[in-house]
Amino acid sequence: MTQPPAPVRIPQEETLTGEAVALDVQPLGFFLRAVGLLIDVVASLAVLFLFLLVATYLIGAGTVSLDVLPILGIVVLVLVSVVLPTTIETVTRGRSLGKLVVGGRIVRADGGAAGFRQALLRALAGVLEIWLTVGAGAALVGAFTPRSQRLGDLLAGTYSERTRTQPLPPPAPGVPDVLADWARVADVDRLPVRLSSRISQFVRQAPDLLPGARARLAASLATEVAPHVAPLPAVDAETLLRGVAAVRRDREWRALQRRNEKVASLLAGTDDVLR
Incomplete structure (x- = not known):
């Protein structure tokens, strides 16, 4: 029996909250976590x-x-290794000195703010x-966990979230009003593929181009399309390119949705037969 094709999905880093809401978040990478940890260790030392120095002075006096x-x-060792980091992460909601430098924050696995227990x-x-x-234990565990979590993160149910993310791109333009009926x-x-990529790139970058270069590039692409x-x-020419890009994008998106719906129905039918 031929297996139905798997639904097409765009991979994302998602965190599922307690209310079953998927958050698109980015965990901090292994290298940045290591740099942040090194900064925290140096600060603790x-x-x-x-x-x-204070103890030496008091003894000498x-x-x-x-x-x-x-x-x-x-x-002093307990204060530096346990009390101090616990207090800092609790008060700052997961932001120690090292994490501030590298742009990270400790959060719970569901995306919520970490507290005293964590x-x-x-x-x-x-x-x-x-x-x-x-640091060898933290490095070894962090290298083999999906979100570069160390042992403490696994025990506390936390990970380091990236706070300095790239801004989202502007929404894709729709079909120009003048081409709505068309x-x-x-x-x-x-x-x-190459022509489609060049058109998409032109539509995104057109406002930043010089008027002359913008018109020439639009005319060249319009001739090819x-x-x-x-x-x-x-x-x-530019309006034509914007219309063509929007039409192709909308139609391919609808085709992808129909395919996923068909796959879902086939999988549901297969489950019914197996039952």
Whole structure:
């Protein structure tokens, strides 16, 4: 029995919230996470060094006895490795110094803001995978997880979300008003791939071109596209290109939707037969 074709989908990084809403988000990459972690570690070591300077001064002044030095050292290590990162991530909602620099933020797996529990679990796991293994544990786990999650992220149900994303492109222009009636009856063949790509690129970049170059390029592309269009509307070259691009895009989108609907119905029929 011939298997039905799989539906065509455009891959996206999506996060499903508790209300079953898909969010299009971008996780921070492994390299940027490593840079951010290195910055956080250096900042923590700087704080630890400051504590040591203060402790040395207090001991030298006779304010603190040498007998309490081991206890003081343990307290300082706990403060730097657990209390400080937990407090910072809780107060800033997942943005430590390193994450601010690389443009990241710790969020829950459903896209919500991380809280105290997540920050504490990440900090406790960080003692093992960052401090005791000199970062090797975090690097090893992060290299083999889809969102570059370290062990602390897996335990807390979090990941690092990219906050500096590229702006979305402007919406694709529709059929020009003057070609609305023509678009309903026009016969526009499937264009060669290179020609279709050049037309799409021209439509996006036309406002940035010099008037002379814009007119010449539009006329050249209109000459190439004319054999694929019937009837040929009596409009200028750029308007023709915008109309052809919009018609082909809309028709290919509708064809893709029909194919997905057909595949879904075939899969549903197959499930009924198997039952």
